[in-house]
Amino acid sequence: MAMNRLCFFATTSIGVEDVAAEEVRSLIGSDVKLEVGRVSFKGGVGDIYVLNLKARTLHKVYIQLVKADFKTLDDIYRVARSLDYTWIIDGDQSFAIRSERIGGHCFTSMDVSRVVGQAVIDSYQEATGRRLRVDLEQPDVEIYCLVRNYSLLMGVNTTGESLHKRGYRVYDHPAALKPTIAAAMLKISGWRPGESLLDPMCGGATIPIEAALMARGVMPSKFRSSFAFLKLKICDLQEFKAVRDKLLMEENCSFNPEIYAMDKLQKHLSGGVKNAEEAGVKDAIKFKIGDATKPEEYPNGFFSHIIVNPPYGLRAHPKEGVGRLYEEFLKALKAKNPGSTLTIITAASKRFREAAEKTNITIMERRKIMHGDLPAEIFTCKI
Ligand SMILES: C[S@@+](CC[C@H](N)C(=O)[O-])C[C@H]1O[C@@H](n2cnc3c(N)ncnc32)[C@H](O)[C@@H]1O
Missing domain, CATH: 3.30.2130.30 (VC0802-like)
Structure with a gap:
């Protein structure tokens, strides 16, 4: 072989x-x-x-x-x-x-x-x-x-348990996004670590944490203790450790990215802070309580990228309510952050498209994605 x-x-x-x-x-x-x-x-x-x-x-x-x-x-x-x-x-x-x-x-x-x-x-x-x-x-x-x-x-x-199990999630949000999908959204959005980013409905902060790890060049699997390859006879523990040590040297933990996270519920925001702490990037994310439908509650400043995983309306809210949430959210973005790029994942695609039409927001790109067993879409829009 x-x-x-x-x-x-x-x-x-x-x-x-x-x-x-x-x-x-x-x-x-x-x-x-x-x-x-x-x-x-x-x-x-x-x-x-x-x-x-x-x-x-x-x-x-x-x-x-x-x-x-x-x-x-x-x-x-x-x-x-x-x-x-x-x-x-x-x-x-x-x-x-x-x-x-x-x-x-x-x-x-x-x-x-x-x-x-x-x-x-x-x-x-x-x-x-x-x-x-x-x-x-x-x-x-x-x-x-x-x-x-x-x-x-x-x-x-060679992996064992899926790599989306990063090992930093100490607070498990009931509607958490897979970190691998959060990372894919960051790449799809075109965001670069030097640019500002806000997740205004951050929940357990998966998107901001993935962004912070990316910005600082931190290995996403740094917090995992087990990999299946460690038991494969073709793999060598010393070589693995050497690769890992080299990758650890590539981290730039003194880099302070412009990453913001907001949620309207204290419980989730506190959970997000705990997750960020576990991931070693709490100091790279600015957390704030706030309602994404109210421009005055956003953190100060302009964010070039809004990346978000809002409620889909499948659990707590009826779909009608989610349509209204999307519309009010888009209106708030237009008032607060015109010129930014929005990247959003939702399983309530029709509700989002209707809200974008009502608020005159152009969808630049859309793609279907499976969020676990749930068919969803990622939309990219210019606000
Ligand atoms: C699908 S969850 C986000 C999960 C998150 N991406 C994670 O991986 O943990 C949606 C979040 O939006 C928050 N939310 C709902 N309406 C909001 C609003 N108007 N303003 C801010 N946050 C809101 C909820 O509290 C919930 O935490």
């Missing part, structure tokens, strides 16, 4: 694959192909450390084992059985297969896990004479299988 040219795929939210691809390109300099909810590229073992530590928009990074077409479950067994696993799993390590299945089949994802698991055991036993252990709870090596219609994709998880 040529370790300097491994094939990888990495998952992200559906709708921001282009943003994730651009990020991978800039981090490791590889050509990147876009697929649904993931990107694929080539790289070396060192790129596993860099991507897991530095990527802001990726969820999990996998070493691709195979991508093949199949017709039956037996074909899946044959494809998986033909692969060599000795370079990635040690004889005394345990493994698990995690499968996902999309499309109509006469078998379940559990069937896929079962036959692929058997194929891994059989292939390994033939090559080494040793029978690998299965551990579904805490495997040393996790192999992912995606069956989409008649295509099979297999990969080794």
Whole structure:
């Protein structure tokens, strides 16, 4: 196995694959192909450390084992059985297969896990004479299988739990945004760390925290203690530590960005402050209680970028109320901050488009995105 040219795929939210691809390109300099909810590229073992530590928009990074077409479950067994696993799993390590299945089949994802698991055991036993252990709870090596219609994709998880679990969220807002989506919004908005930014409905402050980490060049995964690659036999703990130490040196914690966060509820604002403290960027964000529909309650000054994740009206408010909130919010922005760029994510797209029309605000760009299981849209507007 040529370790300097491994094939990888990495998952992200559906709708921001282009943003994730651009990020991978800039981090490791590889050509990147876009697929649904993931990107694929080539790289070396060192790129596993860099991507897991530095990527802001990726969820999990996998070493691709195979991508093949199949017709039956037996074909899946044959494809998986033909692969060599000795370079990635040690004889005394345990493994698990995690499968996902999309499309109509006469078998379940559990069937896929079962036959692929058997194929891994059989292939390994033939090559080494040793029978690998299965551990579904805490495997040393996790192999992912995606069956989409008649295509099979297999990969080794180098990340473990998704990278959107940054490790700084001590206050869990009931409608929190995934940090990876917040980071994608920051990139989509065109905001640069030298420019001013306000999240006027900040909740647990995910957007301002991601902005502050970006502005100071802080690794988003700095607060995570575990990565699946630490157990992979091709990875080297000393090399990983060296990469991590080098990345720590790139932080610029004396940089003071112009980042503001506001919420009308003290409970959420205090939660946001706690999260920012945990992320080590409390001093980089100015927090203020205030109502985003009232221009006089905004912090002083002009903000070149407003980036926000408002209520969608799905839980507490009926949709009608959310339409009014959006309209009043846009009116307040026009009064307080004309000339700024607004980047907003909402699942109540129609309500937002109506509010923009009523307030004469032009939508410059829109894209559909999956916010977890919820179809949402990101809009970019000039105020
Ligand atoms: C979807 S949540 C934001 C979640 C946040 N992005 C996070 O990751 O934790 C929306 C927030 O908007 C706040 N909000 C609702 N109406 C507001 C208003 N008129 N002015 C300011 N904040 C408001 C709510 O209190 C809530 O915290």
